[in-house]
Structure formats: C-alpha cells, structure tokens
Amino acid sequence: MTETIINFILFAMLISTAFAIVRMTSLFAVIMLASVFSLLTALLFVTLDAVDVAFTEAAVGAGISTVLMLGTMALTARHAKPQTQSNAIPFLVVCVTGAALIYGTMDMPNFGDPNAPAQVHVAPEYLERSIEEIDVPNVVTAILASYRGYDTLGETAVVFAAGIGVLLLLSGLARRRKEDEEEGDI
Amino acid sequence: MHHHHLILRVVTKLLAGTIILYALYVQFHGDFSPGGGFQAGVIMAVAFILYGIVFGLVAVQQVFPPWLVHKLVALGVLIYAGTGVYAMMLGYEFLDYGAFDPGHPSHGQHNGILAVELGVGVTVTGVMIAIYYAFAGRAPRISDEDW
Numbered sequence: 001m002t003e004t005i006i007n008f009i010l011f012a013m014l015i016s017t018a019f020a021i022v023r024m025t026s027l028f029a030v031i032m033l034a035s036v037f038s039l040l041t042a043l044l045f046v047t048l049d050a051v052d053v054a055f056t057e058a059a060v061g062a063g064i065s066t067v068l069m070l071g072t073m074a075l076t077a078r079h080a081k082p083q084t085q086s087n088a089i090p091f092l093v094v095c096v097t098g099a100a101l102i103y104g105t106m107d108m109p110n111f112g113d114p115n116a117p118a119q120v121h122v123a124p125e126y127l128e129r130s131i132e133e134i135d136v137p138n139v140v141t142a143i144l145a146s147y148r149g150y151d152t153l154g155e156t157a158v159v160f161a162a163g164i165g166v167l168l169l170l171s172g173l174a175r176r177r178k179e180d181e182e183e184g185d186i
Numbered sequence: 187m188h189h190h191h192l193i194l195r196v197v198t199k200l201l202a203g204t205i206i207l208y209a210l211y212v213q214f215h216g217d218f219s220p221g222g223g224f225q226a227g228v229i230m231a232v233a234f235i236l237y238g239i240v241f242g243l244v245a246v247q248q249v250f251p252p253w254l255v256h257k258l259v260a261l262g263v264l265i266y267a268g269t270g271v272y273a274m275m276l277g278y279e280f281l282d283y284g285a286f287d288p289g290h291p292s293h294g295q296h297n298g299i300l301a302v303e304l305g306v307g308v309t310v311t312g313v314m315i316a317i318y319y320a321f322a323g324r325a326p327r328i329s330d331e332d333w
Contacts, residue, residue, distance in 0.1 A: 051220040055212075059228040064314055067235055071321035135292035136217040136299065144222065145299040149281040153266050155224075156306050160263045163313030167256070170320040 006047055014040045025080040031069045038062040052140045191240065198240040205233035213307045217296065223303040227310025235318045243322050255315045262309025269301040 017037045024030050038061030045054035109116035130142040144152055212219075213226035238246035270281040278285035283298020 052222070052225075055220050055225050056228075059225050059232070063232055064228055064235075067232075067239075068317060068321060071318065075321070075324050133292065134295040134299075136296065138217055138219060140220070141216050141222055141299060141303075142295075145302050146283060146295055149270070149283075149302065152302065152306065153270070153281070156263055156266050156309050159313050160259060160309055163259050163309075163316050166317050167320055170324065 003047055007044070010040055010044050010047070014044075025082075027073050027078055027080060028070075030080075031066060031073060034069065035062045035066040038065065052138075194240050198236055202233045202237050205229060205236070209233065209307075213303065214300070216303055217299060223306025224310055226303075227307040228314055230307065230311045231314030231318070234315050238318065238322060243319070247319070250315065252316070252319055255312050255319065258308050258312030259316055260309075260312075262305045262307065262312060264305070265308060266302050266305030269298060269305065273298070 014037065017033055017040065021030050021033045021037070024033070038057055042054040042057040042062065045051070045057060113119070126143055126147055127139060130136065130139050130147075134142040134146050136142045136146075209226045209230035209232075212221035212229060213223065216222035216226070234246055234250050237249065269283075273282050273285040274280050276285040281298075281302075283295045284291040285294060286297045287294035
C-alpha cells in the first residue's frame with residue numbers, strides 16, 4: 001500500500017516535470033528539469049528494487065547527461081526559439097503514439113505477475129545456479145558479467161564506438177573551422 | 187579568475203578525491219553491492235569533469251591529458267576482449283572464466299568478472315571524459331596537437 005502511494009506521487013511528479021519541460025523556453029531550466037526527471041525515474045527504479053538500474057540512471061541520466069547538455073548549451077543558445085507553427089499536428093502524432101503504446105500494454109502481464117514470461121524463462125535458473133556456479137552475492141553482476149558476458153562486451157563496444165564517433169565529429173569540425181579562419185586571415 | 191568561487195574550489199578539492207575513492211569502491215565491490223564497471227566509470231569521470239568545470243579545461247588536462255584519455259577508451263575494450271581471448275588460450279571457450287582457476291571454477295569466475303568489469307570501467311571513464319573534453323574544448327578552442 002505504501003509503495004503504491006509512493007509510486008503515485010513519483011509518477012505525478014514525473015508528469016508535472018514533463019509538462020514543465022514542454023512549456024519552458026529557458027534551456028538552462030529545461031536541462032535542470034531533465035535532470036530532475038532522471039532522478040525521479042531513478043527513485044521509481046528503487047521502489048521496484050532495481051537498485052543497479054537506479055544507480056545507472058542517477059549517474060548517467062542525472063549526472064553526465066546534464067553536464068553534456070550544459071556543455072552543448074554553452075556552444076549554442078540559452079533560449080528556445082519562439083514557436084511559429086501550430087501545435088495541431090505534433091499533438092495529433094503524440095496522441096496517436098500514446099494511444100498505440102497504451103494499447104500495447106494491454107497484452108503485457110500485470111505488474112508483479114509471477115507468471116510473466118520474464119519471470120519463468122531463464123531468470124529462475126540464473127537465480128538458482130548463480131550462487132553455486134559463480135558465488136557472487138549480487139546476482140545482477142553475475143548475470144551481467146558472466147552469463148551475459150557476450151552482451152556486455154557488445155555494450156562496451158557500443159560505448160567505445162559512440163565515444164570515437166563523437167570525437168571524430170567534433171575534432172573534424174574544429175579543424176575545418178580553424179582552416180577557414182586561416183584562409184580568412186590571408 | 188583564480189580568485190573567484192573560493193568555496194567551490196575548496197569543496198571541489200575535497201570532493202574530487204572522495205568521488206574517485208567511491209568510484210573505486212563501486213568498481214571493485216560490484217560483486218557484493220549495486221554497481222559495477224558502467225556506474226564506476228561514470229562516477230570516476232565525474233570527478234575529473236567536476237575538476238574541469240571549476241578549475242578550467244587546461245588544469246584538468248594537465249592532470250589527465252587527452253592522449254591518455256583516448257588510449258583508455260580503447261584499452262578498456264582490449265582488457266575485456268583480452269580476458270576472453272586469454273580464456274580461449276587456456277583451452278576454454280571465449281569469456282569462460284572457469285579457465286582462470288580450473289580447480290575452483292567459482293574463484294575463476296570472480297577473477298574473470300573483476301577483469302571484465304575493469305575493462306568496462308576503463309572504457310566508460312575514457313569515453314565520458316573524452317566527450318566532455320570534446321564539448322568543453324569547443325568554446326575556447328584548444329590546439330590540434332592535443333588530439
């Protein structure tokens with residue numbers, strides 16, 4: 001019961017943060033509210049007992065993303081451009097997508113259903129065998145690094161590729177701009 | 187400029203070391219408590235990003251030069267994949283950590299998990315700091331030699 005109330009409060013705060021983000025034009029405030037949004041999501045994960053995910057959300061979503069967004073803002077503008085077009089079409093698209101998503105949840109198992117596919121497939125096996133086979137108290141780590149070692153290697157490669165991509169894009173631009181300036185000097 | 191933000195500078199100096207210590211705790215205690223390489227890497231990067239925000243990009247790049255950051259980005263993936271290849275060289279399957287202690291497979295698993303988590307942590311630290319350098323370096327431009 002307490003958990004339900006906490007969840008309701010958190011979701012209400014989440015929705016009001018989202019509305020505030022949509023309504024604001026000051027990008028600094030928007031970035032800070034996006035950080036708040038991430039922290040609230042992290043709290044929701046905590047109430048679901050998914051502390052590892054909550055930890056990641058708090059560190060990446062609320063921490064690093066905010067810094068990177070602020071860095072981007074420092075390079076661009078401080079305020080959103082005033083809107084010139086009508087809201088009708090975006091609103092329609094959002095409503096249709098939202099309705100489709102809600103329709104999609106009809107087929108999903110109930111919240112906390114012990115017979116949900118996610119609970120009966122490999123999860124019980126991992127929970128049963130991990131103490132004997134891997135002997136690591138945190139099952140999340142055992143699954144992430146050992147049973148699903150290939151996936152995590154792939155994730156690390158994705159992080160690597162993303163970093164290299166950003167470096168290539170930004171350093172290439174800096175060089176081009178410098179060359180342009182040198183030409184301008186002559 | 188160096189005379190502004192006295193409180194921020196003092197607090198940052200106190201916090202940076204603590205954050206790094208916490209990152210190491212999350213990194214190497216991931217078997218027992220929430221966390222692991224991904225989270226530890228981000229927290230480690232945050233320590234340097236905080237230092238960079240308060241003391242400027244030049245100061246943080248003296249502590250953690252860009253060439254080293256870029257090496258770390260690749261080194262982490264190498265550590266991870268290398269762990270798998272090492273297991274293969276011992277006659278086991280790729281990423282089968284049982285190879286590291288055949289008499290006591292769960293010990294091997296512990297060592298293997300520590301190694302791959304370290305790889306994840308190193309890459310994530312490198313990527314996060316590299317992206318921050320790339321963004322922060324754009325406003326007052328840094329020389330091409332640093333790349």
